[in-house]
């Protein structure tokens with residue numbers, strides 16, 4: 001007769017290959033959230049870069065998330081369990097970063113477009129563009 005623990009649950013996990021497996025989770029004491037810098041998860045504890053981003057995350061119990069973070073500047077990795085509110089604050093920072101990148105991209109596209117228009121106008125005024133060019 002094999003010994004079976006009394007308290008366990010089964011969770012389906014979809015692997016990156018698409019295969020679905022069932023994992024038995026045995027009850028344990030709940031993981032405690034890792035105490036992170038008061039500046040938030042987006043700040044690297046190693047180099048203080050504010051560009052830290054998540055590379056993996058999964059639910060880790062009620063209102064807890066296990067998140068693996070990566071710093072693009074010093075290449076540090078850290079995995080920890082964080083409360084929902086801390087992860088939501090990271091999400092807000094990520095949205096802010098995305099907005100900043102999109103705004104920079106728009107400015108770059110506008111600058112490039114203005115430059116192309118100016119060069120095209122100069123070519124037209126100089127009669128350097130002929131029907132054979134098309």
Ligand SMILES: [Zn+2]
Nearest residue numbers: 044047071074
């Ligand atoms: Zn760093």
